Amino acid sequence: xxxxLAMKPAAKWFIPIEAESIVPKNFLSGTDLLVWRGNxxxxxxxxxxxxxxxxxxxxxxxxxxxxxxxxxxxxxxxYMDGGTITVLGGIGMHCGNFMSGGTIEIHGNADGWLxxxxxxxxxVCRGDAADYCASGYRGGRKGMTGGxxxxxxxxxxxxxESLAGGTVIVHxxxxxxxxxxxxxxxxxxxxxxxxxxxxMKGGSCYVYGTAQRMIPTFRKIGTVQHEGRALxxxxxxxxxxxxxxxxxxxxxxxx
Amino acid sequence: MIVKDAVCPxxxxxxxxxxxxxxxxxxxxxxxxxxxxxxxxxxxKRMKNPILRDGDRWKDITYDEAVRYxxxxxxxxxxxxxxxxxxxxxxxxxxxxxxxxxxxxxxxNTSSVCHGPSILAIQEVGHPGCTLGVVKNxxxxxxxxxxxxxxxxxxxxxRYTRYAEGFFxxxxxxxxxxxxxxxxxxxxxxxADEFVQIKPGGDYAVLSAxxxxxxxxxxxxxxxxxxxxxxxxxxxxxxxxxxxFGAVYFGLGLTMTRGKYKNIRNAIELVSExxxxxxxxxxxxxxxxxxxGSNEVNTWMTGYPFGIDFSRxxxxxxxxxxxxxxxxxxKECDAALIVGSDPAAHFPRKCLEHLAEIPVVQLDxxxxxxxxxxxxxxxxxxxxxxxxxxAYRMDGVPIRTRKVISSDxxxxxxxxxxxxxxMQEARER
Numbered sequence: 199x200x201x202x203l204a205m206k207p208a209a210k211w212f213i214p215i216e217a218e219s220i221v222p223k224n225f226l227s228g229t230d231l232l233v234w235r236g237n238x239x240x241x242x243x244x245x246x247x248x249x250x251x252x253x254x255x256x257x258x259x260x261x262x263x264x265x266x267x268x269x270x271x272x273x274x275x276x277y278m279d280g281g282t283i284t285v286l287g288g289i290g291m292h293c294g295n296f297m298s299g300g301t302i303e304i305h306g307n308a309d310g311w312l313x314x315x316x317x318x319x320x321x322v323c324r325g326d327a328a329d330y331c332a333s334g335y336r337g338g339r340k341g342m343t344g345g346x347x348x349x350x351x352x353x354x355x356x357x358x359e360s361l362a363g364g365t366v367i368v369h370x371x372x373x374x375x376x377x378x379x380x381x382x383x384x385x386x387x388x389x390x391x392x393x394x395x396x397x398m399k400g401g402s403c404y405v406y407g408t409a410q411r412m413i414p415t416f417r418k419i420g421t422v423q424h425e426g427r428a429l430x431x432x433x434x435x436x437x438x439x440x441x442x443x444x445x446x447x448x449x450x451x452x453x
Numbered sequence: 454m455i456v457k458d459a460v461c462p463x464x465x466x467x468x469x470x471x472x473x474x475x476x477x478x479x480x481x482x483x484x485x486x487x488x489x490x491x492x493x494x495x496x497x498k499r500m501k502n503p504i505l506r507d508g509d510r511w512k513d514i515t516y517d518e519a520v521r522y523x524x525x526x527x528x529x530x531x532x533x534x535x536x537x538x539x540x541x542x543x544x545x546x547x548x549x550x551x552x553x554x555x556x557x558x559x560x561x562n563t564s565s566v567c568h569g570p571s572i573l574a575i576q577e578v579g580h581p582g583c584t585l586g587v588v589k590n591x592x593x594x595x596x597x598x599x600x601x602x603x604x605x606x607x608x609x610x611x612r613y614t615r616y617a618e619g620f621f622x623x624x625x626x627x628x629x630x631x632x633x634x635x636x637x638x639x640x641x642x643x644x645a646d647e648f649v650q651i652k653p654g655g656d657y658a659v660l661s662a663x664x665x666x667x668x669x670x671x672x673x674x675x676x677x678x679x680x681x682x683x684x685x686x687x688x689x690x691x692x693x694x695x696x697x698f699g700a701v702y703f704g705l706g707l708t709m710t711r712g713k714y715k716n717i718r719n720a721i722e723l724v725s726e727x728x729x730x731x732x733x734x735x736x737x738x739x740x741x742x743x744x745x746g747s748n749e750v751n752t753w754m755t756g757y758p759f760g761i762d763f764s765r766x767x768x769x770x771x772x773x774x775x776x777x778x779x780x781x782x783x784k785e786c787d788a789a790l791i792v793g794s795d796p797a798a799h800f801p802r803k804c805l806e807h808l809a810e811i812p813v814v815q816l817d818x819x820x821x822x823x824x825x826x827x828x829x830x831x832x833x834x835x836x837x838x839x840x841x842x843x844a845y846r847m848d849g850v851p852i853r854t855r856k857v858i859s860s861d862x863x864x865x866x867x868x869x870x871x872x873x874x875x876m877q878e879a880r881e882r
Contacts, residue, residue: 212787237763336771397722414658414678415662415674437660452652453678453679
């Protein structure tokens with residue numbers, strides 16, 4: 199089953215829409231769903247032109263395709279456990295929160311908190327991801343615990359904060375403090391980033407570019423070969439009695 | 454007439470030993486207060502009555518009309534923002550929270566642009582703090598990190614630290630050491646025993662290094678960290694370890710610079726590390742006299758200290774998304790009520806561009822920068838001068854501010870209660 203949701207132009211276009219009802223599973227029982235614009239509850243078809251092709255018995259057979267100006271659409275795919283969501287443009291905050299299965303593919307950029315506290319499944323973002331991609335929630339001790347997030351563009355600050363499991367791959371640069379407080383899982387930044395793995399407790403963080411403003415409390419272990427690259431291995435964060443692994447191509451301190 | 458023990462409604466020190474001389478309903482002299490407090494007590498040129506924007510002119514309107522305008526504006530909005538709250542008393546803040554819940558709006562206070570990051574850090578790792586009195590009487594080491602009390606909290610030094618007597622200190626001035634950590638040599642740095650000058654944005658690295666040194670891992674620390682030599686770091690760590698009771702006070706130099714709440718988290722974790730060896734505490738140098746109160750009131754009423762979004766009928770909290778600067782910069786609200794603060798003087802230009810496009814009502818005794826963005830401004834009494842109410846000091850101690858003069862101005866609480874009554878009426882219909 200393919201569900202096509204095309205965003206209608208709205209008078210108050212600037213007010214974000216919260217649409218946690220947009221998960222493949224919900225479309226098994228029709229398109230009679232509700233979304234919120236600010237404090238007003240609206241029917242799905244008041245916000246989108248909805249069209250459905252085919253039918254499905256399981257969420258795995260459902261593909262939801264979002265088009266139009268979806269950059270202010272929040273919480274799409276929250277608690278998703280199967281099926282596919284394809285976003286042709288950009289997507290708003292909290293896309294794929296708590297998801298445990300299925301796939302989300304975003305062709306444009308993703309706003310903050312993409313895949314927050316994700317437990318399983320896969321998210322692919324073809325553009326850039328904003329701050330707190332694959333991170334945890336305020337005050338939380340564990341962020342993402344499983345699944346995969348892959349960003350082909352750049353990522354913002356606090357990428358994979360409190361990462362506890364799963365894999366996060368960014369092909370471009372990342373902002374400040376990727377992998378802060380991480381305790382498990384794997385984080386890979388292909389480009390440069392600033393202050394990676396601050397206060398890490400466990401897990402592995404790879405930076406294939408330069409780690410700028412490197413945290414001074416990592417102990418240098420030596421050089422290792424990793425997937426055809428020579429990387430410098432550090433252990434830390436010592437300040438936090440951490441036993442994580444940080445691998446960087448190059449690094450510079452703010453000395 | 455002289456009013457003794459008045460409470461100064463300026464900064465988070467909330468000094469409660471002020472003497473105010475009043476003649477014919479005006480404050481004519483202030484004793485004990487710092488320059489900032491005196492200026493506030495002596496303030497004049499208040500707005501006389503509510504005003505409504507009428508094209509490019511202002512029209513005088515009645516309080517009833519102004520309250521009705523605000524209530525209608527908020528009831529019609531799909532995502533109203535109610536911001537400020539730190540410059541008013543707790544009773545008014547309570548009405549504000551009730552209102553936000555009824556109209557399903559976003560309520561945020563000025564913490565989101567000052568010590569919000571401190572609260573985020575506290576939510577991650579807790580707050581080993583204490584009251585100012587404990588520091589005054591016990592602390593033999595005080596660290597001011599990214600704060601400059603001589604300019605911003607002028608009596609903090611004389612009432613609680615550098616120049617204060619201490620019950621458990623024989624000669625407080627001699628026995629109490631002061632360390633100042635900052636990016637530039639401030640006035641406060643001049644009276645410190647040790648000044649640590651950090652390169653801008655380097656606080657996090659220095660805090661991490663100190664934590665490692667306290668754990669005895671000095672060998673891994675580079676020769677200099679953000680402009681601070683390893684020798685000085687070791688000296689500072691030893692000063693901390695040798696103190697009987699240390700107190701860290703941090704300001705916006707730590708909360709609003711690169712890393713924000715992670716800086717505070719690191720500072721708290723340094724304090725936890727030091728508390729394995731000696732007694733150490735850490736507290737925020739809060740700015741507005743009742744910004745702490747706005748966090749208290751919001752927390753006991755909604756579970757969250759600031760940036761609370763009631764759009765969906767339940768409280769949702771996510772600083773960075775539900776906080777005033779972010780909402781305005783992203784143009785996510787369609788009306789704003791401003792109480793007891795002046796966002797136009799402090800927010801980024803992008804936020805003000807949106808503020809100029811939406812209807813805005815402000816409660817404030819004086820014309821200020823935000824007035825230029827208002828559709829309606831309602832003058833109110835000043836808490837601590839011609840209105841009374843509860844405020845929370847920077848260490849969380851509630852102090853009831855006093856009324857030193859009488860005026861005809863209604864208090865924030867009265868105006869908000871009238872708005873709230875109109876809203877309740879409209880919602881019951």
